[in-house]
Amino acid sequence: MSKTFTQADVASHNKPNDLYIIVDEDVYDLTAFQDEHPGGKKILTRVAGKDASKQFWKYHNEGILKKYKGKLQVGSLNTKAASAPPKVEEKKEPVKPKAESGAVVPVPAAAPDREMSEALEPFGDLIPFADPSWYQGYHSPYFSETHAALRAEIREWVTNEIEPFVGEWDEARKVPDEIYKQMGTRGYLAGLMGMHYPAEYTNNRIKSVAPEKWDLFHELLLTDELSRAASGGFVWNVIGGFGIGCPPLVKFGKKELVKRILPEILNGDKRICLAITEPDAGSDVANLGCEAVLSEDGKHYIVNGEKKWITNGVWCDYFTTAVRTGTKESGMNGVSVLLIERSFGGVSTRKMDCQGVWSSGTTYITFEDVKVPVENLIGKENQGFKVIMTNFNHERIGIIIQCIRFSRVCYEESIKYAHKRRTFGKKLIEHPVIRLKLAHMARQIEASYSWLESLIHQISNMPEQLAMLRLGGPIAGLKAQATVTFEFCAREASQIFGGLSYSRGGQGGKVERLYRDVRAYAIPGGSEEIMLDLSIRQSLRVGKVLGMKL
Ligand code: HEM
Numbered sequence: 001m002s003k004t005f006t007q008a009d010v011a012s013h014n015k016p017n018d019l020y021i022i023v024d025e026d027v028y029d030l031t032a033f034q035d036e037h038p039g040g041k042k043i044l045t046r047v048a049g050k051d052a053s054k055q056f057w058k059y060h061n062e063g064i065l066k067k068y069k070g071k072l073q074v075g076s077l078n079t080k081a082a083s084a085p086p087k088v089e090e091k092k093e094p095v096k097p098k099a100e101s102g103a104v105v106p107v108p109a110a111a112p113d114r115e116m117s118e119a120l121e122p123f124g125d126l127i128p129f130a131d132p133s134w135y136q137g138y139h140s141p142y143f144s145e146t147h148a149a150l151r152a153e154i155r156e157w158v159t160n161e162i163e164p165f166v167g168e169w170d171e172a173r174k175v176p177d178e179i180y181k182q183m184g185t186r187g188y189l190a191g192l193m194g195m196h197y198p199a200e201y202t203n204n205r206i207k208s209v210a211p212e213k214w215d216l217f218h219e220l221l222l223t224d225e226l227s228r229a230a231s232g233g234f235v236w237n238v239i240g241g242f243g244i245g246c247p248p249l250v251k252f253g254k255k256e257l258v259k260r261i262l263p264e265i266l267n268g269d270k271r272i273c274l275a276i277t278e279p280d281a282g283s284d285v286a287n288l289g290c291e292a293v294l295s296e297d298g299k300h301y302i303v304n305g306e307k308k309w310i311t312n313g314v315w316c317d318y319f320t321t322a323v324r325t326g327t328k329e330s331g332m333n334g335v336s337v338l339l340i341e342r343s344f345g346g347v348s349t350r351k352m353d354c355q356g357v358w359s360s361g362t363t364y365i366t367f368e369d370v371k372v373p374v375e376n377l378i379g380k381e382n383q384g385f386k387v388i389m390t391n392f393n394h395e396r397i398g399i400i401i402q403c404i405r406f407s408r409v410c411y412e413e414s415i416k417y418a419h420k421r422r423t424f425g426k427k428l429i430e431h432p433v434i435r436l437k438l439a440h441m442a443r444q445i446e447a448s449y450s451w452l453e454s455l456i457h458q459i460s461n462m463p464e465q466l467a468m469l470r471l472g473g474p475i476a477g478l479k480a481q482a483t484v485t486f487e488f489c490a491r492e493a494s495q496i497f498g499g500l501s502y503s504r505g506g507q508g509g510k511v512e513r514l515y516r517d518v519r520a521y522a523i524p525g526g527s528e529e530i531m532l533d534l535s536i537r538q539s540l541r542v543g544k545v546l547g548m549k550l
Pocket residue numbers: 021023028030037038039040043044047052055056059060061064068072505506507
């Protein structure tokens with residue numbers, strides 16, 4: 001693989017039965033690959049033996065090289081070896097914005113002053129608004145060195161082992177099991193429950209953050225960086241069921257039950273999901289009909305009913321399930337939560353075909369005379385509504401984080417594409433109408449993200465019950481804001497990419513996939529309409545209690 005070639009060496013491999021090309025001073029043998037090249041064989045013959053960097057970057061994203069490098073690269077040009085920079089960590093000079101004649105230009109600071117040194121090192125591609133501002137040397141009251149270390153850890157994993165493959169996983173409707181297992185062994189699952197790191201139930205540790213340092217901003221970062229893979233299906237596969245199904249077990253489950261099943265779940269060996277929604281009951285949880293009747297000896301509940309649109313259900317061993325234990329008329333006061341185990345028998349799951357989030361395993365479940373021991377009751381009988389409500393803020397915050405990052409991905413992809421695609425003699429970025437689209441994306445992304453940071457700061461500082469009461473309204477409002485922003489960004493990015501985001505895969509592949517995922521965010525976890533209404537109703541209720549004057 002590490003052979004060194006001259007330009008002349010490569011030029012001699014210029015026939016269909018011996019076809020080399022150069023991309024960025026690396027040499028690729030495409031002889032066997034040309035027949036399967038999605039862009040065609042002839043187009044490769046035309047550049048056989050030549051430097052095809054310009055043509056390559058016109059038609060592909062970085063992900064393609066990452067994916068095929070190992071298979072196709074046979075070496076590099078001798079000029080690359082000679083001009084390669086020494087392998088030392090590049091230290092970026094801090095830059096200081098300086099305003100001149102209405103323009104803001106970065107100039108190196110003479111020496112970092114005290115205030116400047118408090119901002120963290122710049123990280124990532126430094127495209128304005130494509131990452132949160134604290135990635136780009138802006139000050140932040142929320143993020144510190146451990147956050148920066150976690151960010152680097154996850155980004156490396158996602159960039160190298162996830163992002164290049166999510167398209168295939170989406171098409172296959174499944175993420176490989178070993179990726180989920182890694183979510184456990186890397187310690188990530190244990191950090192995704194909206195609470196302290198449960199070190200007492202797992203030996204797994206997150207490499208860059210000690211359990212006692214773990215906070216909600218680390219959790220934000222984890223979900224945010226995973227979402228850079230640009231696939232709702234992937235994110236929901238690895239955190240969707242777990243992130244909402246496991247916290248009720250940990251917070252309200254009986255100690256014995258938690259001790260028995262949590263370690264295997266946190267290790268990624270067993271999977272858990274949340275089963276609330278039914279064919280006939282969505283946002284109106286008080287209306288659900290899946291029934292659980294206590295057996296005569298008082299030892300079991302017998303569960304019968306259906307659940308629909310349950311994320312991860314097909315792969316799950318445990319189902320945190322909302323059931324009706326009271327009369328139909330008792331509404332929310334007759335709802336309980338049971339931990340149903342697939343091994344009990346009577347549980348059937350079937351994968352549903354949906355518009356988006358293909359690799360998330362959206363599932364239809366039937367429970368037929370499932371015998372559930374009373375020890376598996378989560379919380380108290382007929383008080384399941386409280387368990388469900390406590391969960392909602394965490395679920396919605398997760399959705400918000402994902403939507404904002406997906407919006408950033410749409411924006412980032414558009415920026416990159418707008419710098420290479422030319423129309424009417426100019427790059428897209430030189431057309432004001434395109435810049436207007438990008439500006440409208442950026443302003444919504446940044447406003448939503450700032451509100452998110454501020455709410456996470458509030459959650460971190462309020463007792464859970466108070467947070468549920470006071471933050472339920474704003475979180476609902478931000479959920480609607482985030483999904484509207486995501487829909488807007490997916491649409492505008494799609495307009496910028498044109499046909500490339502209408503067909504699947506290729507340069508517009510991320511945008512096409514995310515466009516399909518939009519509704520999976522705007523509807524579940526509280527639809528936009530319910531969220532907007534709740535944001536005002538709930539906030540006014542709190543305002544009244546706190547002495548609001550009208
Ligand atoms: C290392 C060498 C190459 C690899 C591994 C490769 C791989 C691919 C892959 C996987 C696609 C499918 C679309 C995507 O996922 O982006 C594709 C499409 C394409 N490739 Fe390549 N390619 C290579 C070199 C080239 C070169 C040198 C050219 C041009 C001279 C070229 C022209 C195209 C075109 C025109 C398409 C179709 C783009 C579209 O659908 O809009 N490829 N290539």
